[in-house]
Amino acid sequence: MQLTVFYSNHHYNFLRKIRTYNIIMYYEPELYFYNLEKPREFCNFCQTLLDSQRTYSHENRDDYGSPYYIIEIFEIFLCPSCDEVTLIYYYSFGNEDDDLNRNDENYELFRKYHRTVLHAPNKQFHHAIPQSIAEVTRQAQSVLFKSPRASFILCRAVLEEICNHFEIPSERINSKGYVNLNQRLNQLFEQEKMSKDLKDIIQGIRELGNEGAHSDHLTFTKQVNVEDAGNLLMLVNYVIERLYVDKYQQKTAEEALRRLKDKILKPAE
Ligand SMILES: [Zn+2]
Numbered sequence: 001m002q003l004t005v006f007y008s009n010h011h012y013n014f015l016r017k018i019r020t021y022n023i024i025m026y027y028e029p030e031l032y033f034y035n036l037e038k039p040r041e042f043c044n045f046c047q048t049l050l051d052s053q054r055t056y057s058h059e060n061r062d063d064y065g066s067p068y069y070i071i072e073i074f075e076i077f078l079c080p081s082c083d084e085v086t087l088i089y090y091y092s093f094g095n096e097d098d099d100l101n102r103n104d105e106n107y108e109l110f111r112k113y114h115r116t117v118l119h120a121p122n123k124q125f126h127h128a129i130p131q132s133i134a135e136v137t138r139q140a141q142s143v144l145f146k147s148p149r150a151s152f153i154l155c156r157a158v159l160e161e162i163c164n165h166f167e168i169p170s171e172r173i174n175s176k177g178y179v180n181l182n183q184r185l186n187q188l189f190e191q192e193k194m195s196k197d198l199k200d201i202i203q204g205i206r207e208l209g210n211e212g213a214h215s216d217h218l219t220f221t222k223q224v225n226v227e228d229a230g231n232l233l234m235l236v237n238y239v240i241e242r243l244y245v246d247k248y249q250q251k252t253a254e255e256a257l258r259r260l261k262d263k264i265l266k267p268a269e
Contacts, residue, residue: 163185
């Protein structure tokens with residue numbers, strides 16, 4: 001749902017109120033059956049099911065005869081495992097005229113809420129992921145809600161960090177010219193003998209990140225929302241898991257197998 005849709009639906013007052021909470025609203029938020037699902041939320045840091053600590057909810061109705069209203073819920077969660085706090089904002093637009101004409105007793109149960117994470121702990125990265133790469137990925141996560149564009153640019157920066165980590169030169173030997181990211185990545189693919197599926201995803205992240213870096217700001221902002229930036233970040237996370245965690249686990253498994261075989265299958269001489 002675009003910002004303009006909210007305006008044309010006379011939601012301006014509600015929108016203005018919401019904007020005071022500094023939430024960027026021009027994206028399609030996730031729809032959520034709050035009353036039915038009684039928030040089952042998970043910790044971003046350790047993936048544990050969160051405990052709801054406190055809920056603030058209120059209905060905001062217009063005094064000037066408009067039938068539109070908004071139900072807002074702020075819920076504070078605590079992680080029973082790592083003690084980190086998560087704050088989530090749920091809101092639902094309603095229309096009193098529609099409510100009067102509705103004969104469905106269960107409507108409130110099935111009321112759809114939008115859901116926005118206002119604060120969550122950073123994702124925990126596997127220790128096999130180099131610190132500089134984890135750091136830039138974390139930054140892409142932390143700016144996600146404030147600027148999808150900044151997040152896109154940082155996702156591209158993660159690829160630069162990956163190239164640095166695999167020691168792909170950023171300058172041409174014997175000349176001053178810089179090597180662009182595309183060329184560095186092609187060298188990386190060859191050096192690490194990457195599979196086609198992984199190459200396609202990495203090239204896709206580069207192309208999308210370039211859009212964030214080079215396209216006109218207003219056009220980009222219209223085109224790209226928080227959800228898109230979240231999906232791009234998901235792809236970045238997938239790539240770093242494949243590159244570092246999978247490799248680490250494969251090596252660990254191979255070593256375990258070798259040790260077991262050495263001990264059990266080779267008879268003592
Ligand atoms: Zn946790």
